[in-house]
Amino acid sequence: MKRTGSRDNQAGFTLVELLVALALTAAIGSFIIAGFQLVRGTSAIAYARESAEEVDAAAKQLRGILARTMPATTIDEVDRNARLLFDGRTDAVTFVTLSEATAFQGGLMRVHLSWQNRPPLPRHPTALILRTAVFRADPRLVFESEPVVLFRDVVGFSLRYFGAPGPDKPPQWHSEWLGRDQIPLAMLVQVDLTGASGRRLVIQQTTLRHAPTK
Numbered sequence: 001m002k003r004t005g006s007r008d009n010q011a012g013f014t015l016v017e018l019l020v021a022l023a024l025t026a027a028i029g030s031f032i033i034a035g036f037q038l039v040r041g042t043s044a045i046a047y048a049r050e051s052a053e054e055v056d057a058a059a060k061q062l063r064g065i066l067a068r069t070m071p072a073t074t075i076d077e078v079d080r081n082a083r084l085l086f087d088g089r090t091d092a093v094t095f096v097t098l099s100e101a102t103a104f105q106g107g108l109m110r111v112h113l114s115w116q117n118r119p120p121l122p123r124h125p126t127a128l129i130l131r132t133a134v135f136r137a138d139p140r141l142v143f144e145s146e147p148v149v150l151f152r153d154v155v156g157f158s159l160r161y162f163g164a165p166g167p168d169k170p171p172q173w174h175s176e177w178l179g180r181d182q183i184p185l186a187m188l189v190q191v192d193l194t195g196a197s198g199r200r201l202v203i204q205q206t207t208l209r210h211a212p213t214k
Contacts, residue, residue, distance in 0.1 A: 051195055058150050059202050062189065065097050065111060065130075066206040071183050072096035072108060075138050082137075088161050088177030088184065091115065095183070096135050098210070108135035110142060115157070116149070125153040125194055151202075156192030163211075185211045 074085040087094040092114035099109040109132055116127040128151040133144040161177035163184035164170065177184050191202040 068098040069208045110135045160188040162186040
């Protein structure tokens with residue numbers, strides 16, 4: 001009787017072929033996983049770089065706004081007397097600055113820097129925002145624009161003010177600057193940020209160049 005075929009011609013994989021196929025599958029899988037990790041790592045680096053650039057731009061913007069602070073008077077809504085508009089607190093400040101001739105065409109601009117909604121809670125950072133408006137001596141004529149987020153993911157924020165506490169007294173640092181007849185000589189801003197790239201502390205001291213020097 002004549003055979004129709006040998007065992008070597010039967011369908012199916014040999015043990016060697018199966019091992020080679022498994023090795024190739026494992027190699028392809030490792031290449032795919034490595035590619036995903038590379039893309040993920042590159043995206044994280046790009047995000048961290050963009051976040052750092054965003055923080056630097058915000059710090060520069062704030063420094064410029066503070067440096068152009070102007071002594072301007074406003075009408076008190078209660079007794080209708082004229083008072084200097086500069087309300088400096090530990091975690092908020094309201095003042096008048098000279099616009100960069102962008103949104104307010106080179107005029108005076110009222111600025112309020114504060115938390116967005118509330119101070120940060122443990123493991124729950126918040127944002128610092130700027131509220132701006134064209135300055136008017138009468139507060140009833142002031143209409144604020146939409147708030148702008150200055151810093152995101154903020155876990156700490158503090159302000160200090162440098163100036164003389166009274167006539168014939170040397171300048172010193174104060175935690176508040178309220179009810180005075182002149183603006184401070186300088187301000188110290190400290191912002192503690194958190195993010196994907198870790199913690200970052202932004203500290204900047206700005207001289208108010210329109211402050212009185214005598």
